Amino acid sequence: MSDLEAFRGEIRAWLEENCPPEMREPVRSDDDICWGGRKFQFKNEAQKLWMERCAAKGYTVPDWPKAYGGAGMNAAEAKIWREEMNRIGARPPLSSFGIWMLGPALLKFGTEEQKVHYLGQIARGEIRWCQGYSEPGSGSDLVSLQTFGEDKGDHWVVNGQKIWTSYANKADWIFCLVRTDKTNKYQGISFLLFDMESPGVSTKPILLISGNSPFCETFFDNVKVPKHQIVGDLNRGWDVAKYLLGHEREMISGAGGNDRLNTIGAFAKRNGLEDPLLRAELAMFDVDALAFSAMGEKFLDEIKVGKAHPAQPNMMKYAGTELNKRRHELLMATGGSAALEWDSEASGGGSKARTWLRTKANSIEGGTSEVMLNVISKRILDLPGA
Amino acid sequence: MALYHNEDQAMLADTARQFMGEEGTIGKQLRHWRDKQCKDGFGHALWKQFAELGFTGILVSEADGGLGMGHVEAGIVLEEIGRNLTPSPFLTSSVMAATALGGGNDELRGRYLPGLLAGDSVFAVAVDEGPKHRPERIATRAERAGNGFKLTGSKAFVVHGGSADMLVVAARTAGADDDQDGITLFAVPKDAAGLSQDAVRLVDSSMATYVKLDGVQVDADAVIGEVDAGRELLTRVLNAGRVGAAAESVGVAGGAFDMTTTYLKQRKQFGQLIGEFQALQHRASHLYSELEIARAAVIKAQQLLDAGSDKAELMVSVAKAKAGKAASLAVKEGVQMHGGIGMTDEYDIGLYMKRDRALAEFMGDMYYHAERVAQLSGY
Numbered sequence: 001m002s003d004l005e006a007f008r009g010e011i012r013a014w015l016e017e018n019c020p021p022e023m024r025e026p027v028r029s030d031d032d033i034c035w036g037g038r039k040f041q042f043k044n045e046a047q048k049l050w051m052e053r054c055a056a057k058g059y060t061v062p063d064w065p066k067a068y069g070g071a072g073m074n075a076a077e078a079k080i081w082r083e084e085m086n087r088i089g090a091r092p093p094l095s096s097f098g099i100w101m102l103g104p105a106l107l108k109f110g111t112e113e114q115k116v117h118y119l120g121q122i123a124r125g126e127i128r129w130c131q132g133y134s135e136p137g138s139g140s141d142l143v144s145l146q147t148f149g150e151d152k153g154d155h156w157v158v159n160g161q162k163i164w165t166s167y168a169n170k171a172d173w174i175f176c177l178v179r180t181d182k183t184n185k186y187q188g189i190s191f192l193l194f195d196m197e198s199p200g201v202s203t204k205p206i207l208l209i210s211g212n213s214p215f216c217e218t219f220f221d222n223v224k225v226p227k228h229q230i231v232g233d234l235n236r237g238w239d240v241a242k243y244l245l246g247h248e249r250e251m252i253s254g255a256g257g258n259d260r261l262n263t264i265g266a267f268a269k270r271n272g273l274e275d276p277l278l279r280a281e282l283a284m285f286d287v288d289a290l291a292f293s294a295m296g297e298k299f300l301d302e303i304k305v306g307k308a309h310p311a312q313p314n315m316m317k318y319a320g321t322e323l324n325k326r327r328h329e330l331l332m333a334t335g336g337s338a339a340l341e342w343d344s345e346a347s348g349g350g351s352k353a354r355t356w357l358r359t360k361a362n363s364i365e366g367g368t369s370e371v372m373l374n375v376i377s378k379r380i381l382d383l384p385g386a
Numbered sequence: 387m388a389l390y391h392n393e394d395q396a397m398l399a400d401t402a403r404q405f406m407g408e409e410g411t412i413g414k415q416l417r418h419w420r421d422k423q424c425k426d427g428f429g430h431a432l433w434k435q436f437a438e439l440g441f442t443g444i445l446v447s448e449a450d451g452g453l454g455m456g457h458v459e460a461g462i463v464l465e466e467i468g469r470n471l472t473p474s475p476f477l478t479s480s481v482m483a484a485t486a487l488g489g490g491n492d493e494l495r496g497r498y499l500p501g502l503l504a505g506d507s508v509f510a511v512a513v514d515e516g517p518k519h520r521p522e523r524i525a526t527r528a529e530r531a532g533n534g535f536k537l538t539g540s541k542a543f544v545v546h547g548g549s550a551d552m553l554v555v556a557a558r559t560a561g562a563d564d565d566q567d568g569i570t571l572f573a574v575p576k577d578a579a580g581l582s583q584d585a586v587r588l589v590d591s592s593m594a595t596y597v598k599l600d601g602v603q604v605d606a607d608a609v610i611g612e613v614d615a616g617r618e619l620l621t622r623v624l625n626a627g628r629v630g631a632a633a634e635s636v637g638v639a640g641g642a643f644d645m646t647t648t649y650l651k652q653r654k655q656f657g658q659l660i661g662e663f664q665a666l667q668h669r670a671s672h673l674y675s676e677l678e679i680a681r682a683a684v685i686k687a688q689q690l691l692d693a694g695s696d697k698a699e700l701m702v703s704v705a706k707a708k709a710g711k712a713a714s715l716a717v718k719e720g721v722q723m724h725g726g727i728g729m730t731d732e733y734d735i736g737l738y739m740k741r742d743r744a745l746a747e748f749m750g751d752m753y754y755h756a757e758r759v760a761q762l763s764g765y
């Protein structure tokens with residue numbers, strides 16, 4: 001037996017033993033997701049146990065180095081981990097912006113001290129992070145951002161406003177883009193980390209069309225940020241921000257997802273599938289979904305060995321989010337009038353309709369589909385003037 | 387297994403790309419044979435060169451003198467065939483017939499494989515019986531007669547049938563037309579009495595035949611594999627053809643896409659390069675992602691087939707459908723973005739559109755394979 005097959009056996013046995021049965025059920029709504037953090041309320045004992053058991057082994061962040069709270073898995077091992085998780089339909093033990101976005105950026109740009117401190121907290125689910133990028137006047141054109149940090153010797157004083165800050169009211173810390181030089185557009189932004197309980201930080205939830213309010217306006221009124229809380233060099237935050245966006249886009253694309261959940265024809269059949277044209281649409285969708293799964297696998301394999309085009313996460317984000325919107329359109333069509341229910345118990349509090357509405361944001365958040373196509377045109381296809 | 391080419395495969399891809407880029411070009415092959423009204427539709431000299439490079443035996447076992455490689459490697463050659471629109475009997479002979487013969491006995495393999503390996507023989511596969519691919523239903527009959535069988539029926543869309551030294555024929559030795567069981571594969575020599583072929587030139591200048599089997603008498607040793615139990619072997623042959631055609635489609639799409647993006651960077655209108663128009667940029671970028679995804683589906687299917695996985699069947703249909711969809715988009719966008727010049731015979735982009743259409747039908751189009759995806763997924 002090869003080392004990898006032995007490794008697979010170990011992982012399989014560990015999962016069998018340690019993943020609680022409740023954690024093998026599909027995620028149905030946002031509160032099934034374990035976000036961690038100081039304010040997080042576990043939904044049940046199983047969720048807590050699952051996160052803690054994984055954190056103890058480094059499995060919340062399997063491919064991070066052991067020194068920073070991970071399990072130190074190489075690319076092939078991490079792939080086996082994903083496959084074995086998918087095999088039993090296990091939920092991720094911990095989901096967070098720390099894992100998907102800040103962590104990779106710190107691994108690349110952080111000091112040793114920052115890595116040990118912040119990455120460990122993320123891996124153990126102790127600190128929940130939010131992302132302070134967008135501003136009212138700066139969405140797709142993010143680099144025009146205005147939030148300003150004034151140099152006060154050993155600290156900055158930050159003033160300004162962010163918007164669409166997901167979970168700002170639930171997060172413990174923020175990674176934030178702040179202008180530190182008004183004379184230089186790209187090289188005048190710094191990447192700062194600070195506590196959301198710092199004096200001067202306030203948030204105001206925004207209600208979404210889904211009826212939920214997972215994001216906020218975030219205001220900074222003379223917020224003091226110590227100088228050691230910068231990631232990367234002064235005024236070079238745009239490099240960190242862009243690198244992080246690559247990881248964000250990869251995450252939103254859904255690469256590495258589970259085929260059983262990604263295809264919908266078999267699932268739709270359980271509701272009765274009598275319309276032949278709908279069935280045909282589902283079949284065409286499942287072709288695209290299974291092909292995209294292969295793409296996700298290929299992308300993750302290639303990115304680990306540096307074979308993927310550096311701008312490929314933009315393609316993944318574009319294709320993955322457009323596919324996910326189509327998936328939920330079809331799920332609504334399959335559900336018929338029952339899927340319209342907004343707050344009934346039978347509908348799980350309108351989970352079908354609310355999720356459908358929520359997916360419309362997939363092609364907006366983290367860079368819109370149009371912006372993704374712009375980036376592909378420029379960086380991959382090298383088209384003129386793009 | 388990682389979803390990209392390993393070192394050996396990457397080397398093969400370099401060789402194939404370079405060789406086909408020199409010898410398999412549209413000018414040297416497709417246009418040359420087309421303009422000559424060649425009755426084969428392809429060049430035998432190039433087929434000989436395929437043999438010298440070992441390509442003809444990629445899927446033939448080492449014990450039989452081949453390279454003993456898999457569908458990933460065959461797909462590498464097919465992608466270059468697609469990119470250059472090279473007319474070649476590779477897919478029917480070295481991929482499909484070779485897979486069929488792999489399930490035959492020593493005597494049969496000894497009779498046919500050396501000619502294939504040497505690039506002297508060409509084979510065709512006769513499965514379809516109407517204008518659409520419906521291999522679940524086979525009406526051609528083979529009845530026991532004398533020391534062998536007598537075949538009666540008709541076949542359609544037999545690609546390279548007119549040039550073939552031998553046809554792999556799927557016929558029914560038992561049961562009703564729609565039965566799973568009761569299928570037998572036969573190796574029928576081109577000069578068998580009672581075999582007649584009607585050749586037709588197709589939209590892409592390739593040649594195919596309608597085959598009539600009018601009580602064709604073959605010996606028992608023409609049977610490939612087991613009598614009545616040929617469905618499994620037939621499915622292997624079809625899957626080899628499907629994933630192979632999908633790989634060729636990815637090549638066709640890639641060729642059309644490269645031509646198109648090159649054009650976007652050359653053609654000026656309104657005082658600017660047309661590639662500067664965002665409307666075209668977005669369509670090109672969308673096409674790029676569809677092609678990347680199709681390519682991933684194809685290599686996944688190839689690897690699963692090579693590994694003998696029970697998920698291969700589903701993924702082969704995904705690959706054929708997705709590659710067909712992506713390639714069809716590539717050639718349509720290709721012609722449109724070239725404007726008027728795209729409609730001329732002199733310019734190559736239209737040739738891509740024609741080849742795509744023929745490949746789309748070969749071994750089942752995207753609708754057929756989406757239907758299979760539904761059935762294999764349980765709905």
Ligand SMILES: Cc1cc2nc3c(=O)[nH]c(=O)nc-3n(C[C@H](O)[C@H](O)[C@H](O)COP(=O)(O)OP(=O)(O)OC[C@H]3O[C@@H](n4cnc5c(N)ncnc54)[C@H](O)[C@@H]3O)c2cc1C
Nearest residue numbers: 131132133134139140164165166361364365366367368370
């Ligand atoms: C659910 C959700 C969660 C979010 N979470 C966060 C978060 O946690 N932190 C954070 O910082 N931000 C977050 N965002 C904000 C998100 O990143 C922005 O909404 C996004 O970047 C788009 O900016 P905008 O909303 O200002 O739209 P605009 O930039 O105003 O875009 C409007 C339209 O114009 C199009 N457009 C703009 N520029 C171009 C162009 N050059 N070419 C072609 N079309 C163009 C866009 O594609 C879009 O269709 C979130 C957004 C959503 C919906």
